[in-house]
Amino acid sequence: MRFLFAIGVFAVAAVLLGVGVVQKVFFAGDEYTTLTTTVETNAPYMVIDGKTLTMHGTNPIITVSGSKTAFVGFGRSEDVTGWIGSDDYDVLKYSTKKSDFVFGEGTAKNVEPTEVETPALTEQEILTPEGSDLWLGEASGKTTATLPTFLDSDMSAIIAADGKADAPGTVTIAWPLPSRVPFATGFIIGGGVAALIGLVLYLWALRHDRNSQGPRRRGKLPKPPKPRAIRMPTPKSLVSAAPKGRRGITRGSSFVALGLAGVLTLGLSSCSPYNSGQNVAEPTPTATESVEIDGHPPAVTERQLQRILSRISQTVTDADAALDPALSGTRLIGPAQEIRAANYAIRKADSSVAALPKLAASPITFTMPQATANWPRQVIAVVQNENDPSVPTMGLMMIQNSPRENYHVEYMVTLEPNAQVPTVAPANVGSALVAPDSKLLLISPDQLSAAYGSVLTQGEASPYFGLFDLTADSLVAQVGKAYKDQKQAAVSERASLEFSQNAGSGAPLALATMDSGAIVTVSLNEIETVRPTQAGASVSPEGQAKILSGVSSSTTGVESTYGMELAFYVPPLGSTDKIRLLGYTQGLISARGL
Template sequence: MRFVLAIVAFVLAAVMIMLGIAQRTVFLEPASTSLSVTVEGGDRYAVITSKALRANPGNQTITVSGPGTVFLAYGRSADVDAWLSEEAHAEIGFARTTGKLTSTSAGEADPAASPTATPTAVPTPSATAAPDAPAADAEPAVAGANPAGSDLWLEEFTADRDLKTRINVPAGISVIVASDGTQPAPTKITLDWPADNATPLAGPLIAGGAVLLLIGLILYLLALMHMRRSRGPRRNLPKGPRMPRLPRAPRPKSIKANEITGPRRSITRSFLAVVPVVLVSSLALSGCSADFWPSTSSKPSAAASPTAGASDAPKQAEDVPPPAVTVPQLERIVRKIAVLTRDADVALDAEALATRFTGPALEQRLANYTIRTKIKKFAALPALPASPLTLTLPQQSSAWPRVVMTVILDKDNPTVAPTAIVLRQENPRANYLVEYAVQLEAAAQVPGVAPAVIGAPLIAPDSKLLLMPPEQIAAAYADVLLKGEASEFFDLFEAKGDTFRTQVGLEKKTEKKAKLPKTASIAFGTAVGTGKTIALATNDSGSIVAVSIKETETVKPVDAGATVSPEGASKALSGVSATAKGIQSIYGDQLLFHVPAAGSTDKIVLLGFAQGLISSAELK
C-alpha cells in the first residue's frame, strides 16, 4: 500500500511541477504589448498623439529608428501643436477598431517638396497683442526648424540611428519625433507597454509538487523498510531425510562488479539523495519571484504609477489656462541659462548672451562686458545661480507671449542674496529670455503666490484693481528717487528696508553734487526704462510687478576753457578722457515691487533691484 501511495504522490508531484513550469514557459503570456508603425511621405516631423501613447495602460517604451540623427521629445499636446503650427507632419494615432497604430498626414504641404519654396521667418508678436490670441494665428512656422533644445519640451532625447526610451506620461502629452528639422523624420516607430504576465498559480503548483515529491520519497523509503523487515526468519518446519552430498565441481574465479565499475551502490545512493535536494532547491528558488504567487497587496504596481512630475498638477478648471511651465521644465531652462551666462561672462561673449537675455537685463550685462574689456579688474555682475528654485510663479497661459518669474538661491554661496528673474517667451519656437534679473532685498518678504502647478494670471498694465496701475509704478518711484519726500508719491512707497533708495535717492544725489568741483555742474534726471511692465497676481489680490527706470547724470564744465574728465566705467564706455562739452551717463535700474490691492492700507514694497551703468557719451 505504501508503494501505491508513493507512486500516486510521485505522479501528482510530476503533474503539478510540470504545470507550474509550463505556466512560466510554454503558456507564459508576453511581458509587453507592442505596436509598430512605419512613417511614410518624407515629412520632417512626426507626432505621437496622446491617444496613441495611452492605447494601453502602463509605462510607454518608445523605439524610433531611422537614418542619421534621431530626436524625440515630449510636451503638452497644445505646445507640440503650437510649435508645429500648420507645418506638414505625420500624426501617429490609434484605431481602437483594429487595435493598430495609424499614420496620417497633417498640416500644410511640406515646403521642402517645392523647389521654389523658401523658409519664412517667425515674426515677433507685438507687446499689445491680445493675451488669449491663438499662437498659430500669430506666427507661421519656420520651415526646417530643429526642435532640439526648445524650452517647450518637458524632456528630450537624441541618439544616432536608433533611440529607445521609457516614459510614463498622462493624458494631454504628445511626443514629437524628428531628425534635425531638415531631413525626413525617422520612419520606424514602435510603442511598447508592460503586460501583466504574472502566473500566481505557478508558485503554489511548484511548491506543492515539491512537497508531494518529498512525501512520495518518504513513503517509498517506509515501504522499503517495511519490505526488508518482512523478510525475517520464519517458524521451523520438520526436517526430512538428508540427501547424500555430491562432490563440488571446481568454479572459475569470479570478478566482482565493483572491480569493474566501482561501488555502484554508493553512487546510486548518492544520486538518489542528491536529485531530490537539487530539484527541490531549484524549484524553490525559481518560485521566489513575486510573479509566481498570488498578490496580497492592494497598492498599485510601480509600472502603473505616473512618472514623478509628469502629472503632479491638479486638474485645472476648464476656463483656466494651464501654467506656462512645470517646475521640472523651469529647472531645466534655468540650468541651461545659468551655464550659458557663466560661460558668456567669462568669455565676454555678447552674441551668446543675446540668445538668452533681453531688455534691461541684456543692456546691463552688455555694458558690463564693454567696461571689462577696457578695465580688466572691473567687477563682473553677480553670477546667475542654477538652483535651487525657491519660488516659481508661471503665468496662466496657453498662448504667447508667456511670462515666468522665479527666485533662485545660490547653493554654493548661501550668503549671497537670492536672485529673482523674470523670463519671457515671445512665441512657440522662441526660447525663454531673461528680461529682469535682480537680487532681493535682505528684508524682503515675498507675498504668498499660487502654487506653480496652478500659476498666476497676468495683470493688465492699466489695471485699476491695484493700489497703483502697474504701468505707473516706474514713473512714480523714479519721482521719489529724484525728489524724496517732496514727491507726491512718497507716501505710497515703503521706505523701511528700501536700501536702493538710500544708495541712489535724493540724499545720495545731493551728496554727490556737493563733492563736485565748483568748475562743473551736475544735473539728474529719470525716465521710464525700455523694459516691459510685467505684473503677476498674488494671493492677497495684489501683484508682483517688474519695471525698469533710466537715471541720467549730466556733468558739464561751468567756466570757459574748463573740461570734464570722466573716470572708471564712464571713461571706458564714452572713450573720452576729457571734454569741454560735458558727459552724460545713463544708469539702468531693474526693480521688483509688491503692489497691494486697491483700497489696501499697505504700501508698495521694493522686493529687489539691480543697477548698472549702461551708457556714457560726450554731449553734443
C-alpha cells in the first residue's frame, strides 16, 4: 500500500511537470519585445529619450556594445543633458512613422548655476559618466553593458565608452512581455514538490519493507504438564528475499528514484526567468510618479538618495579605517571634512583617542531635497538606526556643486534628543531654497552664526539672546558663558584665556519649511588663546590640543580652534516662536604655538 501511495504521488508529479513544461515550450510565446540597431556614433556620448524607452513598457532592459568599454545609465532627462553640458553627443530615437530608429546629433545645453557660495573643490576633468550620483541606475563592462531599468517618459538613458572614444553604437532594447501561460511556473514548481514528496514516501515504504524481511524473535512457550515440546510453524516472509516480476525491487531502485527526483528538481532551473548577468538591483515593477512644484523637480528621488548615501557611507567608513583625509575629502567638504581630518591626524599620533561616530547609510528617516533643476543642489537627510544605539542620529546637509561632481556632505550634525522639526514639503515635491540674506526669517541665514556665537560668549548680555530657545540647548550648557567663565577662572593665576570667534568654512545653507520658516545649517569657529602672565612662565596645552599642535609647552602661548557644525530651525519673520538648535557637532580642527 505504501508503494501505491508513492507511485500515485509520482504520477501526479509527472502530470504537473508535463503540463508545465509543455506550456513553457509550446505555448509561452516570446518573453520580450526587442528592438536592435547599430549606428556609427560621432561623439563620446549618446542619449536615448524616454519616449523611445517606454514604447512597450516602463521596465526595458538596455544592452549596449561595440566599443572596448561600455557604459549605460539612466536618470531624469534634465540631469542627463545637464551632465553632458556643452559637449557633443548623439541622439537615438525610434520613429513610429518610419518603424525604425532615427539617429542624429544632440543640441548642447548649458545649465545656469544658482548663486550659492560653497567650498571650492579640486578642479579635475571628468569625462566618464560612470559613478555619477545623478543616475538612478547604471551598468558598465568590457565591450558590453546590460542594464534593467525602471523609468518613465521624463527620463533618458546615457551611453558612453570612456568619455574619450566614440560611444558604443550597437543598442538593444528589450521590453518584458506578460506571460501567456501564467500558471506554467506554478505547475512546474508543484510537480517538483510532488516529486520530492513521492521520493520520501517511496524511501519510507522501501525501509518498512526491508525491516519486515528480517528474522523474528520467537519466545518459548511455558511447558505443559506433559513433557511434550510444542513447535510453532515457521512464519513466511511477506516479501520474498529475491523478489521477481514487475514489482520486484532491487537495491539500486532507491538510487534510481533519487536520480529521478534530482532530474525533476533541476528541471525547475531550466525554466527560470531571464537574467542579464549584471550585478544590479532588481527594478521596481513601475516607475514612481513625482510631483513638481513650479516646474522644478526635487533634487533627488528617495531611491536615488539611498544610493548616494550608501556610496558616501562606504567612502567615509574606508577613510575612517585608513585615517585617510584625502579619501574622506572625496565625499566631505567644509566643516565636516575639517573636523574629521583633524581627528585622523590626532589618532595617528595617539591611537587611544576615540574615533568620530561612523556615518550610517540607513535607515533614512527624513528627506528634504531642494526643488530645482539647476546647480548647486542641496539635500537634507536624517539617518537614524534605532537598533544600534552606538550610532547617533545624524543630520546631513549635502550639496552637489555641478552636474559632473557628486554630492558632498558639508554638515554632519548629531541631532538633539528632543529636536522637533516643523512640517516640510513631501520628498517627491521638494523644498525651496532660502537665500543667505533673506529678510523673511527671524534672522537671515548669513547672520545666524554670529548671533549664536554672541550668545555662547556673552550669555544673557547678548543682543540676540532673546531670539533663541535655549531650554533644550545642550551646546550652551557645554561651551556657553558659564563654561567659559569657569575655565578662565581656573587659569587666571598664571595665564590669560581669551575666547574669540569667526565664521567657519561652511556656507550658510537653508531650505524652507511649510510654515515659511527654514532649516538652516551654519558653521562657527571658536578660538581659545592661552598666554602666560608671569615672566619666564610657560603654558602647556592639554589633551588633543597638545597632540595636534605638537607643543608640550610655550612661553608665548597656544591657540586652539574648535569648529562647530550647527543646524537650526529659524521661524518666519513675525512669528512668536524662537530659533531652536536642532543638532550640532564640534571638534578641534587646529592647534599651534604662538
